[in-house]
Amino acid sequence: MTQTERMALAWVVSDEIEPADLITPELLAAFAAYAGLPKNEATQSALSDALDAFRGAWFDLDALRPESAENKALEAAAANAGKLYDDLLALQEYPGIEGRLERTISAFPHLYELEDGKTLRDLLGTRRNIFRTYRELLVDLQACLELTINRKPRRQVLDGLDDEDPIDLETDEEHAKRMKDWRARSKARSLPKEHALHAFLLSLRPYWEAHSPYPFTEGMHYKEANQTISFLVDAVEQVMAIASPDTTRAQIVTAIREVRASPR
Structure with a gap:
């Protein structure tokens, strides 16, 4: 594990290391340059809030139980x-x-x-x-x-008397509807793999859209460069290199796409 990775892990799991502690002048300058944002206290505060949201969501995902x-x-x-x-x-x-x-x-x-x-x-x-x-x-x-x-629905039947067959108390369609609702509730309580990245982006988005000249988008994939071209991806990648070094550019692209597709 590199020194950067050890620092990132220590930051995530420690209550003593604040998000602002990660934002060095060099990181703020790199982030602001890619984002087209001013290198000022407001940008640093927005970035600190986004990192705080990232850490909180990381804890939520880590603590998620069956x-x-x-x-x-x-x-x-x-x-x-x-x-x-x-x-x-x-x-x-x-x-x-x-x-x-x-x-x-x-x-x-x-x-x-x-x-x-x-x-x-x-x-x-x-x-x-x-x-x-x-x-x-x-x-x-x-x-x-x-x-x-959220219990898995059981088929509602009434035991028959003596040698009589059990009696269905619901139709196949009714049972299928209850099963569909159960699956939807089960899916809703789960958290996506990129939950922490989602939280970071959701926190950053209002400030970015209000102050950056670049769109809040994952951009387009260019075959010549063999990667997606996006100022937002570039800026977030600079931060994740310090806060979460195992986060890949592809994960950032996917997370931005999912956040943009979700209801606001």
């Missing part, structure tokens, strides 16, 4: 929300306990404040049913957690 693990985490949270509902409701079976708990909450000096200044104390209900609001919120939370779980 959908089965996500479903398991959602199921556990939903089950715990339901259990907490039951546990809070069960407190009503113990005379006087809610009253004592209410007094404890009222006297507690370090309650978390919401944006409007309200605390746990302000959201309590009447004695003998002080957690009604919280239980109803837990019902909503449990329902939303369960709806977020």
